[in-house]
Amino acid sequence: MLAAATVDAGWYLGLGAVLFSVGAVGLLVRRNPLVMFMCVELMLNAVNLTFVTFARRLDDVGGQVVVFFVLVVAAAEVVVGLGIIVAILRRRPGTTADDVSLLRG
Amino acid sequence: MIEALVFAVAAMVVLGGAFGVILSRNPVHSALSLVATLFGIAVLFVAQEAHFLAAVQVIVYAGAIVVLFLFVIMLLGVDRAEDLDTEPLTGQRPAAILAGVVLAGALVAVVVTSTITGAPRSGTAVDQDASNVAQLGRLLFTDHLFAFEATSVLLVIAVVGAVLLARGRQGAAIDEDEPVTELGRVDADADADADGDGVEDRR
Numbered sequence: 001m002l003a004a005a006t007v008d009a010g011w012y013l014g015l016g017a018v019l020f021s022v023g024a025v026g027l028l029v030r031r032n033p034l035v036m037f038m039c040v041e042l043m044l045n046a047v048n049l050t051f052v053t054f055a056r057r058l059d060d061v062g063g064q065v066v067v068f069f070v071l072v073v074a075a076a077e078v079v080v081g082l083g084i085i086v087a088i089l090r091r092r093p094g095t096t097a098d099d100v101s102l103l104r105g
Numbered sequence: 106m107i108e109a110l111v112f113a114v115a116a117m118v119v120l121g122g123a124f125g126v127i128l129s130r131n132p133v134h135s136a137l138s139l140v141a142t143l144f145g146i147a148v149l150f151v152a153q154e155a156h157f158l159a160a161v162q163v164i165v166y167a168g169a170i171v172v173l174f175l176f177v178i179m180l181l182g183v184d185r186a187e188d189l190d191t192e193p194l195t196g197q198r199p200a201a202i203l204a205g206v207v208l209a210g211a212l213v214a215v216v217v218t219s220t221i222t223g224a225p226r227s228g229t230a231v232d233q234d235a236s237n238v239a240q241l242g243r244l245l246f247t248d249h250l251f252a253f254e255a256t257s258v259l260l261v262i263a264v265v266g267a268v269l270l271a272r273g274r275q276g277a278a279i280d281e282d283e284p285v286t287e288l289g290r291v292d293a294d295a296d297a298d299a300d301g302d303g304v305e306d307r308r
Contacts, residue, residue, distance in 0.1 A: 007112045010216050012149065015116050017212030019123055019142075025205030026127030029198050034178060035135050038126050041170070042139070045146050048158075056153045057221055061240050064155050065249055068241065071158075071165055072256045076263035078170050082177050083270035089181045098193050 012053040020046035031096040033085050037078070044074050111152050119145035136174045143167045156237045 023042030030036050048067045055063025089095055118141055125138025143166045150159035245253055 007108045007152075009221060011112060011116075012153070013216040014213050015119065015149075017216060018209050019119060021205045021209035021212065022120070022123040022127060024208060025201055026123075028201035028204070030127060031193060032132055034132050034174065035126070035129075038135055038139050038174065041166075042123055042126060042142060045143065045166075048162075049146055049149060052150055052153050052155045052158065054221070055155065061244055062248075064158055064237075064241055065244050067155070067158050068161070068245065069249075069252060069256060071161060072260065075165060075170065076259050078173060079263045079267045080270070082173060083267040086177060086181065087270050093181070096193075 009053050009057040013050060016046045016050040016053070019043075019049070031098060033088075033095070033097055033100075036097060037081055037085070041074065041078075044070060108152055111148065115145045115148040115152070117145075118142070119149070132178050133175065136171055136178065139174070140167050140171050143171070154237065157241050 020043050023039045023046060026039035026042065027036050030039065048070055051063045051067045051070070055061060055067075088100055092099070122138045122140070122142030122145060126135045126142065129135045129138060143162060147159040147162040147167070150156075150162060
């Protein structure tokens, strides 16, 4: 814990907050479903960084275990999400998020 | 001192990559910027003594997930530049940026004005002597065993779902150009040529 004094936890939390906001803006602004998906990954990583920061600051390994589960859920999410994107884009190439506004076309 | 330097460099890489993801016109460039962000996060994990998670971050995220993204981009051939100048919804982009700035400002304000208190520790203390992997493993297979087993079920469901989605469905059409003979049913011949190029699709 000697290194803890040099960089305050607030810097890590602030970076996580900014990263989360950048991901949120990207999700709202971009229309390519693949890029929107990458923005979700950015937001997940911001939250992971926050969890690890709190795990170290509060001296509890539980925070790192939560990050482990987030990684597993993110992997499953990417597999299913990309499957859906492939299924849609294979039928209609060049589809953006605006074109798939109906659950049943 | 060294940690401050590592933090500054890693933070710049993380934010540069994040802005690269949302500003690149080409999805391939976005995916490569995402690698920079994920790598910077891994460096910050190491700086905070989460060594196992840093390794998993590089192997699973930067390795598997980004490669999966690139594979899908190449498979679908959507690696052409996107037109970012036209706004599909008028006023949505400034509104989104304003909302993002407000969100970032609010979150940073919370971080700056409050002190970290936290609940009394319920889990295991970070043990400086034991390795990070051993600690995580012990916790995972004792306190969080049920959640760990549940994630294995989740992964199986995800695999089955991915196979089902990729296989191509018989039945309900998702394309409005396809002739629909009756509600939710597609004529067998039309379904065989779903993309309408006159050639029967390979199943």
